[in-house]
Amino acid sequence: MTPSIFEQVRGIASDILGVQSDKITAESSPETMENWDSIQHLNLVLAIEEKFGVQLAPEEMEQMKNVGLVAALVEKKLSSVSR
Amino acid sequence: MSSEHSSSNLRAEVDRLITEGAFDFAAQRLAELWRRDPGLAGAPSIISRLDQLGEKLPLTKIKVAILRSFTVEPIVPLVRCEAFSYGIDLAVHVGDFNAYVQEILDASSSLYRFAPDVVVLAVRTAEVAPDLWHKFADLAPGAAQQAAARVVHSYEQWIAAFRERSQAALIIHSLEQLRIPSFGVMDGQSESGQCGLLRQINRELRRIAAGYLGVYVLDYDALVARHGREHWHDERRWLTTRLPIATDHLLHMSREWMRFALPLSGRVAKALVVDLDNTLWGGVIGEDGMTGIRVGPEYPGAGYQALQRTLLDLSRKGILLAVCSKNNVADAMEALDKHPGMLVRSKDFAAIRINWTDKSQNLREIAQELNIGVDSLAFVDDNRFEREQVRAALPEVTVIDLPENPLDYAAAVRDCPVFERLILSAEDQQRTAMYAGQKARAGAEQSFQSKEDFFRYLEQEAEIAPVSDLTLARVAQLTQKTNQFNVTTRRYTEQQIAEMAARPEWHVLSIKVRDRFGDHGLVGVAIAHDQGEQCEVDTFLMSCRVIGRTVETALLSHLAETAAARGRKQLIGWFLPTKKNAPARDFYAEHGFQRQESNGDGSRWSLDLGRAQVRCPEWIKLELSDHELNDRKLTKGGRN
Numbered sequence: 074m075t076p077s078i079f080e081q082v083r084g085i086a087s088d089i090l091g092v093q094s095d096k097i098t099a100e101s102s103p104e105t106m107e108n109w110d111s112i113q114h115l116n117l118v119l120a121i122e123e124k125f126g127v128q129l130a131p132e133e134m135e136q137m138k139n140v141g142l143v144a145a146l147v148e149k150k151l152s153s154v155s156r
Numbered sequence: 157m158s159s160e161h162s163s164s165n166l167r168a169e170v171d172r173l174i175t176e177g178a179f180d181f182a183a184q185r186l187a188e189l190w191r192r193d194p195g196l197a198g199a200p201s202i203i204s205r206l207d208q209l210g211e212k213l214p215l216t217k218i219k220v221a222i223l224r225s226f227t228v229e230p231i232v233p234l235v236r237c238e239a240f241s242y243g244i245d246l247a248v249h250v251g252d253f254n255a256y257v258q259e260i261l262d263a264s265s266s267l268y269r270f271a272p273d274v275v276v277l278a279v280r281t282a283e284v285a286p287d288l289w290h291k292f293a294d295l296a297p298g299a300a301q302q303a304a305a306r307v308v309h310s311y312e313q314w315i316a317a318f319r320e321r322s323q324a325a326l327i328i329h330s331l332e333q334l335r336i337p338s339f340g341v342m343d344g345q346s347e348s349g350q351c352g353l354l355r356q357i358n359r360e361l362r363r364i365a366a367g368y369l370g371v372y373v374l375d376y377d378a379l380v381a382r383h384g385r386e387h388w389h390d391e392r393r394w395l396t397t398r399l400p401i402a403t404d405h406l407l408h409m410s411r412e413w414m415r416f417a418l419p420l421s422g423r424v425a426k427a428l429v430v431d432l433d434n435t436l437w438g439g440v441i442g443e444d445g446m447t448g449i450r451v452g453p454e455y456p457g458a459g460y461q462a463l464q465r466t467l468l469d470l471s472r473k474g475i476l477l478a479v480c481s482k483n484n485v486a487d488a489m490e491a492l493d494k495h496p497g498m499l500v501r502s503k504d505f506a507a508i509r510i511n512w513t514d515k516s517q518n519l520r521e522i523a524q525e526l527n528i529g530v531d532s533l534a535f536v537d538d539n540r541f542e543r544e545q546v547r548a549a550l551p552e553v554t555v556i557d558l559p560e561n562p563l564d565y566a567a568a569v570r571d572c573p574v575f576e577r578l579i580l581s582a583e584d585q586q587r588t589a590m591y592a593g594q595k596a597r598a599g600a601e602q603s604f605q606s607k608e609d610f611f612r613y614l615e616q617e618a619e620i621a622p623v624s625d626l627t628l629a630r631v632a633q634l635t636q637k638t639n640q641f642n643v644t645t646r647r648y649t650e651q652q653i654a655e656m657a658a659r660p661e662w663h664v665l666s667i668k669v670r671d672r673f674g675d676h677g678l679v680g681v682a683i684a685h686d687q688g689e690q691c692e693v694d695t696f697l698m699s700c701r702v703i704g705r706t707v708e709t710a711l712l713s714h715l716a717e718t719a720a721a722r723g724r725k726q727l728i729g730w731f732l733p734t735k736k737n738a739p740a741r742d743f744y745a746e747h748g749f750q751r752q753e754s755n756g757d758g759s760r761w762s763l764d765l766g767r768a769q770v771r772c773p774e775w776i777k778l779e780l781s782d783h784e785l786n787d788r789k790l791t792k793g794g795r796n
Contacts, residue, residue, distance in 0.1 A: 088201045112229050115397050119230050120197040122403045131396040 078151070079144040085124060086140055089117050099141030121147060163193055170205055179212040184551045187241045194407060199233035206240055214735065215245035218421045220413075221272035221324075222248065223256035225283035227399040235410035235417075242414070242423050242554075242574065243531075253398070254283065260314050263321045272324045274420055276374075276413060277314075280400065281331040281354060284310070292350040293338040304353040307331075308360040319368055323651045327416050328365065329376040330358045335385055369628070369650040372416060372578055379412050415573045422636035422647060425534035425554050425574040427506070427526055428470060429519060432481035432488055434538040436460060436500070438562060441491045442484055452497030459562035464499035466566045470575055471504060474584025476526055476591060478507040480518045480535070485510045506591040515542050516549035526591065527700035529639055529736060534574055538565075579650075581630040583677040593674030594701065600673075611706060611775040614671040618710050621781035623657050623664040630678045631666050634697060639736040641708065642697040643729060643743060656694075661686045663718070667711045669702055676701055680711050684719065684727075691719035693729035696743070703739055706773045712747055713772040714780070720765040727765055732758035 076084070079099070086101070087094040090108045103109040109117075118134050121127070121143065127150040129137075137143045166189045173182035186209070190202055220235075222228050232248050239246035249270040251259050256279060259267040267275070282289045287303045295303065311328070318326055337343035337350040346352060358377070365371040380388045383405055390402040401409055418424055433440045437460050438450030450457040451464075471477050477500070481488055488510045492502045502508060507525045509518040515537070523530045531552035537543050543555050554574045558565055569575075577584070597614070604610040623631050632650040639645065648656075657664040667680040679702045683695040693715070698708050716727050729744055744761035745751070748768045752760045763770070772778050 085197050088197065091200065091204060115227070115399065116196065116200075116230050116233075119403050119406070120195075123195050124197045128403075131392055134396070 078148050079141070081124070082121070082144040082147060083140060085120050086117060086143070089113060089120055097140055099144070100139055102139035117143070125151060127151065163189060163198070167201065174205065174208055179209055183209060183213050190237050190241050194237065196230060196234065196403070196406065199237050202237050202240070203233050206236070210245070213245070215240070215243055216421050216423055217245045217247070218273045218417065219247045219249070219270060220274045220276065220417065221251065221267050221270055222276045222278055223251040223259055223267065225254050225256065225279040226394075227397055228278060230399065231406050231410050234407055235413050238410050238414050239417060242418060244417065244421055244423055246417065257314065260318050268321055272322070274325045274327065274417060275318070275322070277326065277328045279329060285331065285354070285357065288350060288353055289334070297348065300353055301348065304357050307357050311361055312364055315364055315368060315371055319371070323370070323649060323655065325370040325372065325420050325649060327372050327374050327413070328361065329374050330361060332377045332380050369654060374412060374416065379408070383408055411573065415576045416578070418573050419576045419578045423574070424532075424576070424637070425475065426528045426532040426637070427476035427478055427522070428467065428534045428536065428575070429478045429480045429522055430467065431537035431539065431542065432479060432483060432491070435536060435558070435565070436464065437491065437495070437498070441487045446491060446495060449491060449495065451495060456562060457497055459565055461497065461499055462563070462566035463569065466569050467500055468504070471588055472585060473575070473577055473580060474587045475575055476506040476587060477504055478509070478522045478526070479505050480509045480515055480522065482512050483510050504588065506588060514545060516546050519546060519550060519553060527703070534572065536569060579629045579633065581633060583630055586677065590674060590676060590701065596673045597671070608775070611773065614705070614775070616669060616671045616705065616707070616775060617777045617779065618707060619668045619779040619781055620665055620711060620714050623653060623666055627666050627678055628653060631664065631681050634678070634681050634699060635695060638697040638699060639734070640700050640739045641703050642737050643693070643740050644695055644732045645734050645737060646695050656683060665711070665715070667707065669705070669707050680707060682711050682715050684715055686719070686722060686724060689725040690728050691722070691724040691726070693727065696729065706776065708743065709747065709770065710772045710776045710778055713770040714778070716763065716765060716770045725765055727763040729761050730758050731761065
């Protein structure tokens with residue numbers, strides 16, 4: 074079974090931020106997680122681009138305010154790409 | 157995705173192995189995890205496990221400082237993982253953003269406090285030569301030339317200042333070219349145009365670097381070109397985060413750094429073992445025969461010829477070649493020596509194993525025959541099963557995965573960083589011929605009654621000399637590569653050797669050996685320093701080529717004699733055991749040294765120079781030479 078986009082994003086965030094997956098929710102954000110600084114945000118963006126084969130514009134990077142929004146953005150990008 | 161799934165299984169396995177204390181296996185699985193899915197998403201979980209394993213693994217440690225004019229942070233985990241997959245524990249220090257000039261000039265900066273082994277100067281044309289990059293069109297011809305001269309002058313100053321403050325290797329990114337120059341195609345009509353001036357700066361940079369030991373140029377422009385200038389950059393990412401390199405190419409940047417880190421840390425392959433059927437030629441010689449196998453200048457044989465050309469290039473660089481093939485000997489040898497499309501012949505291979513035994517066993521024997529460690533072997537085979545068998549049985553071998561298309565085989569081998577070298581000694585270029593002499597010697601040895609008779613027959617001549625301009629590279633290389641007959645296994649750069657040689661109380665000696673079968677070249681190094689009544693051996697090593705030929709006794713006798721002549725009372729030496737240096741374990745005991753003390757690191761031996769002496773074996777004719785190291789090789793000056 075393929076894990077959902079949210080599950081995959083949560084897995085990536087867990088690795089990048091060094092926090093256990095089950096401690097991350099859709100609401101987890103730079104405000105609630107102290108590791109999530111600007112460098113880690115960039116690392117998260119790059120890992121997402123690599124993993125899902127998408128490109129994120131500066132405006133989209135700014136929309137990634139919590140894990141749920143990141144997953145929603147990825148879903149939107151993937152559905153706009155012809156599959 | 158199935159790879160997703162197996163990756164998470166593999167991770168769980170690594171964690172289980174770590175808990176069980178099976179660190180070596182955990183490290184193998186961890187390296188496999190990286191090989192399967194190298195990249196930004198996977199790197200952090202590998203790093204966190206690596207940090208747990210850290211000290212428990214026999215990794216080569218090196219400290220790399222990156223001075224930069226752009227964001228490099230996301231590349232750091234990638235380069236650490238790449239290094240780990242080659243057995244290196246890489247500690248990284250990243251300099252402050254655009255602070256590289258202060259960091260180089262200030263002797264108390266965080267750069268020098270970090271005490272790096274390797275420093276990368278990763279700066280871009282746009283920052284180093286802003287006038288030429290952005291405003292070339294506004295500059296009068298003379299002003300453009302002056303701007304270029306100023307850039308060259310800056311490099312000169314930075315490198316000189318760096319060398320005064322650090323012995324670390326310095327790797328400088330060359331300047332990259334523009335996608336389209338300010339004046340378009342007109343720029344291509346003159347060598348003093350925008351691109352021409354950037355080329356001129358790069359040429360000058362190489363000239364300056366060549367004047368120093370341990371200063372190297374990373375051809376950044378060629379790297380960008382190789383991956384495609386249109387795709388390498390991400391302008392939006394640069395403008396928002398100061399990361400100029402597109403996501404897909406960050407891994408390529410880290411791998412380019414590894415091409416320098418591997419030869420600098422001595423983690424290199426000394427021999428490449430190749431399969432024959434469907435690797436060196438297309439088809440199976442035992443079934444398709446001489447007329448059926450494919451190798452030649454046309455499709456599809458050209459791919460195999462390109463691989464053979466690559467092998468020849470490696471062999472000119474001092475990397476030994478060997479064959480390991482499941483075949484009938486007569487069939488395979490006929491193809492090797494008679495097929496008109498072949499570029500390599502059996503004489504180009506230092507060892508040949510054509511049989512039906514499993515390949516890992518053959519690789520062990522090849523390593524033994526060539527007198528190198530199994531971890532100095534690389535292996536290439538089109539057959540996945542064979543590769544996995546070797547990986548499982550001999551995880552220390554570098555196994556090269558071949559792509560599906562034979563036209564891509566040559567590139568897969570050329571891309572492999574374990575074949576990189578930064579310097580080429582005379583020994584490297586003649587290595588294959590030397591091994592041919594070795595085979596003749598081994599044949600002769602069996603026909604003698606006693607070892608002594610054989611030694612007399614060999615007619616060995618040895619020349620001992622202080623390290624000189626001509627031998628410095630080879631001496632440093634031997635300290636970096638010699639694992640077996642090496643009492644302390646201390647690794648030194650050319651720069652460090654030069655500094656030691658410059659001190660009056662230090663003695664850096666090399667020994668060259670030839671015999672009736674040929675010239676072995678420079679095969680041994682001894683470094684000693686006087687301290688009060690004692691002379692202490694810092695380094696004593698012999699290339700595996702001459703182990704068991706009593707050459708070590710000749711060198712030690714000279715060391716003892718000269719120490720006594722300088723008035724020293726004792727010759728002292730440490731033996732520091734490693735996994736590999738058992739051949740040197742009894743060296744001091746066999747030459748009359750007494751054990752003084754032992755600690756966790758090793759044992760300390762002493763020879764009373766007043767009472768005992770070491771005699772040079774009568775069958776070795778010894779010559780002494782006294783060319784000193786020329787001053788211009790020392791820390792500050794350039795070569796010219």
